[in-house]
Amino acid sequence: MLRNGTASVRNDTDTVRGVAGYKWRMAKLFRAVIMGPPGSGKGTISERIAQRFALTRLSSGDFVRENIAANTDAGVLAKTYIERGLLVPDHVMTRLLLPRLEEMTRHSWLMDGFPRTLAQAKALNSTCDLDLVISLNIPYETLKERLSDRWIHPASGRVYNMGFNPPHVQGRDDISGEPLIQHDDDKPEALVARLRHYKDMAKPIIDLYKSKGILHTFSGTETDRIWPYINSLLSTKIPSTSQTDTQRIPMP
Numbered sequence: 001m002l003r004n005g006t007a008s009v010r011n012d013t014d015t016v017r018g019v020a021g022y023k024w025r026m027a028k029l030f031r032a033v034i035m036g037p038p039g040s041g042k043g044t045i046s047e048r049i050a051q052r053f054a055l056t057r058l059s060s061g062d063f064v065r066e067n068i069a070a071n072t073d074a075g076v077l078a079k080t081y082i083e084r085g086l087l088v089p090d091h092v093m094t095r096l097l098l099p100r101l102e103e104m105t106r107h108s109w110l111m112d113g114f115p116r117t118l119a120q121a122k123a124l125n126s127t128c129d130l131d132l133v134i135s136l137n138i139p140y141e142t143l144k145e146r147l148s149d150r151w152i153h154p155a156s157g158r159v160y161n162m163g164f165n166p167p168h169v170q171g172r173d174d175i176s177g178e179p180l181i182q183h184d185d186d187k188p189e190a191l192v193a194r195l196r197h198y199k200d201m202a203k204p205i206i207d208l209y210k211s212k213g214i215l216h217t218f219s220g221t222e223t224d225r226i227w228p229y230i231n232s233l234l235s236t237k238i239p240s241t242s243q244t245d246t247q248r249i250p251m252p
């Protein structure tokens with residue numbers, strides 16, 4: 001339910017009357033957030049969840065990049081921070097993200113990369129009710145190893161790992177064939193500060209979601225071992241066979 005909108009299709013099953021006089025039951029929608037330190041596997045796991053459960057995957061990082069590429073006002077502003085290695089301020093992030101979410105009243109989605117601050121979590125909370133938050137808890141040594149091996153296709157945000165999911169052609173993006181790059185802040189010397197920053201920022205957000213009873217934490221060193229637990233949790237919450245975000249089920 002978008003509280004400031006007119007549609008109300010989440011967390012319950014709505015009944016609407018179609019043109020032929022049929023009633024249609026709108027399947028329950030599902031909204032989730034995935035959190036975790038850099039390298040914890042948010043992107044990798046979101047991709048699996050989106051495919052398995054036919055959710056729309058929303059990545060705030062991709063969204064920032066799209067706005068920068070499209071030269072929107074918020075994108076131009078966001079760029080000035082990212083170029084200096086800073087996080088985009090809350091008011092810019094919410095200006096970018098919330099209108100997008102308001103377009104999603106009839107979609108189930110999973111958000112990666114937002115909220116990153118308590119202010120962003122509160123802004124999200126005032127826009128929609130989340131069903132579930134996945135928090136990934138991965139040891140530091142594992143993060144360090146993974147990130148030193150992470151290669152990115154900057155234009156799309158597609159992520160590779162030379163051991164875990166290498167590109168078909170070394171150093172090249174699978175889809176575009178363009179060169180892959182490594183981020184400076186994936187280097188071990190930058191990681192300690194990034195992790196400390198993540199812990200400080202994430203703690204109040206995690207506490208908030210814990211108090212709402214929607215937080216689920218998964219710990220481990222391998223995505224493939226964590227995945228079955230996430231899969232079975234989500235299987236109890238969303239129908240895996242759903243091919244569309246809003247299912248229409250004819251009712252007598």
Ligand SMILES: Nc1ccn([C@H]2C[C@H](O)[C@@H](COP(=O)(O)OP(=O)(O)OP(=O)(O)O)O2)c(=O)n1
Nearest residue numbers: 037038039060061062064087088093113114116
């Ligand atoms: N809530 C957010 C989300 C994103 N960004 C900005 C800063 C990031 O550098 C950039 C890209 O975000 P990503 O989530 O794609 O990338 P990161 O490398 O920061 O995240 P991670 O290492 O966790 O994948 O967008 C931000 O400031 N605030």
Ligand SMILES: Nc1nc2c(ncn2[C@@H]2O[C@H](COP(=O)(O)OP(=O)(O)O)[C@@H](O)[C@H]2O)c(=O)[nH]1
Nearest residue numbers: 039040041042043044146150160161164222223
């Ligand atoms: N070796 C290994 N690498 C992984 C595993 N899971 C994800 N990765 C890789 O680790 C890096 C970080 O994962 P990513 O999904 O980008 O994490 P995010 O920063 O939280 O979004 C990427 O290069 C992934 O391909 C895993 O279980 N083992």
